Structure formats: structure tokens, C-alpha cells
Amino acid sequence: MDTFLGLLFIILWASAAPAAKVGIRDAEPLTLLDARFFLAGGVLLAYLYLVRRNTPWPMGRQWGQLAVLAFTNSAGYLGLSWYSFKLVPAGLFGLFIAINPLIVALLSRIVLKRQISRNEWVGIGVAAAGLCVAALPRLQGKETSALGVGLVLAAMIIYSCGSIYYKWAKVTLAGPPLNAWQMAIGAVLLLPFAVWFNGNHVPHFTSGLIASFTWSALAVSIGANLLWFRLLKKDPLRANMWLFLNPIFGYIIAWVVLGESMNITDFAGLGLVMVGLLISGTINIRELRRPAHTMAEANPSAK
Helix, strand or coil: CHHHHHHHHHHHHHCHHHHHHHHCCCCCHHHHHHHHHHHHHHHHHHHHHHHHCCCCCCCCHHHHHHHHHHHHHHHHHHHHHHHHCCCCCHHHHHHHHCCHHHHHHHHHHHHCCCCCCHHHHHHHHHHHHHHHHHHHHHHCCCCCCHHHHHHHHHHHHHHHHHHHHHHHHCCCCCHHHHHHHHHHHHHHHHHHHHHHHHCCCCCCCCHHHHHHHHHHHHHHHHHHHHHHHHHHHHCHHHHHHHHCCHHHHHHHHHHHHHCCCCCHHHHHHHHHHHHHHHHHCCCCHHHHHCCHHHHHHHCHHHC
8 A cells, every 4th residue: 555655656656857847848937836726725724723723823933943944845946846847847846856855965065964874975976977977968969958947957956955954943833834834935935026027928628638637736736745744654664665767757757747757867867867866875775675663763853
């Protein structure tokens, strides 16, 4: 059952970029994203406070924490990501997501004074080389631009800063209300930028746009996140392992849905990134073979 839920989660999660690229054919990226935030955030808040009714409201400093996380996890990260979809292939974007743990490691060294081991440094170098191998050849074509790659990198850094802030600020708000409020606040933060960049563009309400919006809001923002919280509650270590399959499923879904091709450099870059994650210890195959109770004992935060 856990394996089925994990596979379902990563398929939904990896489908986000291809779904977005379908939608932005007929609407501006930030307009579509902000509408998704308002819908998904509103649905989740209504469920938590009108249906369940026992969900506690944020208090005091939690509102400030929510504002920071709404920017780093929603408005800033996804805003830059969705805008970059005009400039980079969906598969390449999925590959960049895989390096998030390595960026977190670097930022942890700076902010949290965490020591980085030799293997982690080597892994970071190998993964970075993999990204260069995959991205540089595409920069020579029309499907990818240097600005697009820069936006993706900026998005990954902002998202990683959110992870560091979450630990540094010791956020106590539970997962479901945290996700709902950060999307709702992110919708408000993103609104002026969505209006500005939309200009006089009027969305064309095609079947592709409707399908993209519905899938992004319900399947990704709500469905994937609910699965994520369930996997985290069951076993945080195993849950995080699923994220490393994102580039593989991202390329496959982009190929099936968008017809994006994969070059030999894409395979080589993907291989180097996975090797870098293995060397750094970010992916630890042995953890998957250990009983869940043993893993929880080894990681107090899993309890």
C-alpha cells in the first residue's frame, strides 16, 4: 500500500510541470498559477475550518512564519518556476528539482553552521556537472534560454531558503493548515505580479487550459500534498526518497504529454545527477531496506 501511495504521489508531483506547460499555451503563467492558488487554498481552508472545524487557527508569530513560507514555497518559488516554463522544457525543470537537497546542504552550512562532508562536496560537484551536461546543449537550441535556466536556479534557491527557514524558525503549525494558509497567502502575494505580467492578455478557455488548471489545482496542489503529508506521517525518510524519482517521471510525462524529446546529453545529465545524489548520501538505498521502526529510531524527528 505504501509503495502504491508513493508511486501515485511522485506521478502527480512530476506531472506539475507538463500540466503547466499545457495551460500556458492559452493563458499567462502567473495568472493561471494565481488562480490555482486561490482555488486550492480556498478549498483546503474551507475543508479545514468548515468541515473538520477542529483545526486550530494560526496565532502570533505563526502569521509571520506563514508569510515567509508563502513567499518561499508558493509565490516566489512557483512564480519563477511557472514563468520559466515559457523558456525551458518541462523535463529539464524536473531535473533541477532533484538538486534541491544539495542546495539545502550548502545553505545549511552558511545559516545553520552544518558541516559538509567530503562526500557531500563531491556529490554536489558531480550533480552540478550533470546539470551542465543536460542544460548547455539545450541552450544552443530554441527550446531553452539562459534566462529560463537562471529563473529555475533562482526558484530552487528560494525554495531551499524556505526549507532552511522552516528549520531555523521552528515552525509548529501542522502540515495541512500550513499548506492551506501558505497557498492562500501566496495567492495574495502573487496577485499584483499576475496582474502586471498579464497585461491585456485574455485567457483562451480551451479544453487544454481547463484540463491543465483543474489538474494543477486538484491533483497537484491538493491531491499530491495530501499524499505527501500521509507519507511523511508514516515515515519521513521513506517519503523523501520518492522525490528523487521526480526527474525520471518528469521526463517520461513530458515525453508522453508534450512530445518532448530526450537527447543523449539528457540521459547523461540525469545519470550524473543521480550519481551525485548517491555519493553525497542524499539518496541512501540501504535506508529503504531497513524496517520502518528502525528508521524512526535512527531519526528522532520521524516520531
